Amino acid sequence: MNDVLSWVNHIALAVPDLNTAAARYRESFAATVSEPQPLPDHGVTVAFVTIANTKIELLEPLGDKSPLASFLAKNPDGGMHHICYEVENIIAARDRLMAAGARVLGSGEPTIGAHGKPVLFLHPKDFFGTLIELEEIN
């Protein structure tokens, strides 16, 4: 049974300027985009595009140590940054993934993510260039 890849919580898109991106999504698609929310502890400002079956998260770097800095240095226009899957038990998911040979970024311990829930990121080299976030939802 697949209990890790069951639900895409969000698709994160890095953008160089969040107000410009939010305006473009509103004007081009008549989309509903939330007000930008600065998250200084995470080095990002975030806004959500309303979608029925998942979330689109627009991310702009915030501060000097943003985790988006290197991505935007490589992709100055922005681009698709990561996919976040919901998991029921992040420790169990991590342990099974590590047993299968996948690498977890950072210390290996979950941190509290931008939505206030425990998160981990998997090494994109282990998943063909796609950065995967796991977020514990319960």
Place this chain on the structure above:
Amino acid sequence: MNDVLSWVNHIALAVPDLNTAAARYRESFAATVSEPQPLPDHGVTVAFVTIANTKIELLEPLGDKSPLASFLAKNPDGGMHHICYEVENIIAARDRLMAAGARVLGSGEPTIGAHGKPVLFLHPKDFFGTLIELEEIN
């Protein structure tokens, strides 16, 4: 009302080798991955990872003129390739997008996509490096 960005049909991930990627997703996540399906007319071989709320499409180049060739030349490990949104009327969506200044790739006319439905791609430069596919579902 947002009638274009309402439902993510799939998130497409380009991979250099589909069998390797499918095996990794099965082994690491205990995911269900469909058998690879060659689509020579589209220059891709495709497999789907089963997810509850959307689809993850793994794409491998097929043939000499694959639309993935330049992406994989730039990203040899693979990476996140595009997001596909469902639309009810692709001509109406296209016309509104073009009126808002967005560029449609190719001739501007819908083609029949990998799932047998009319599709269009929007220029990633107009959406901050994210390639957006629109697929008419009705």
